[in-house]
Amino acid sequence: MPPGGGGEVVFSCPVRKVLKPIQLTDPGKIKRIRGMAYSVRVSPQMANRIVDSARSILNEFIPDIYIYTDHMKGVNSGKSPGFGLSLVAETTSGTFLSAELASNPQGQGAAVLPEDLGRNCARLLLEEIYRGGCVDSTNQSLALLLMTLGQQDVSKVLLGPLSPYTIEFLRHLKSFFQIMFKIETKPCGEELKGGDKVLMTCVGIGFSNLSKTLK
Structure with missing residues (x-):
């Protein structure tokens, strides 16, 4: 935790020669919610209190929550x-929306x-669900970057309203890769609940x- 840090992140990733084009246009409906409440150098009850407060909000919408x-x-x-x-x-449909x-x-x-x-984080997750799309607002730019670097074929992804960071990131993609996305707005209706959606194509x-690969 900041400011002292002291943690360790282990990242592993297989080597891929090319990225396949994607077609993520069906966000599906929420079927379950999972989470992790963590605490360091404080009372262990802190994590339990976070869980109880988050569940008090999320239990009103879906029963499958863990x-x-x-x-x-100590040193860890x-x-x-x-x-x-x-x-x-x-x-x-296998997509994930997150909040932290x-x-x-x-x-x-x-x-x-x-x-x-706990309550604020639960509300953030509900906000992401309302925004909808196949990628949450935090990871919109990552999805667009992977689409840009993919094979020379059409990729599509359905997103919620674009965040200010994503809008600026699109300008960077145009500057670095000379690539422009086709942006189609999909107003919410019977099929698409929540906020207005944006279909990004490139x-x-x-x-x-x-x-x-090192051996």
Whole structure:
């Protein structure tokens, strides 16, 4: 947790020579919600309080909810105290929408109650579900980047309203790769609930990965 840090992230990824074009146009309906409430260098009850407050909101909409708790102490807990919650909603078509919140770093800003954090994170997830699409607002730019680097074929993805970051990212894609997306607005109706959707279409540049697997 900030500001002291002290954690470790292990990232592994298989080597892929090319990226396949995608057709993500059916967001589906929410079928289950999973999450992780974590706490370090604070009382283990913090995570349980986060779970209870988040479930108090989410249980009104769907019964299939499971939020795990993860409490670390000692040398494995890093150098700063804190807690947070990560929620993921899975749809019937296999897409995922996520939301995450963490407490303010030690000595910065007002103290956050675990109950408030749990409720606010649950509301953030509901906001992402309302926005809809096949990718949540945090990962819109990543999906568009992978579409850009894909093979020279048509890729389509249905997104919710574009975030300001995504709009600026589209300008960067045009500057770096000279690629422009076809943007079609899909107003909400019987088939598409929630906010207005945007169908993004492009032809990839055919980027090929030249790296080799180390043995």
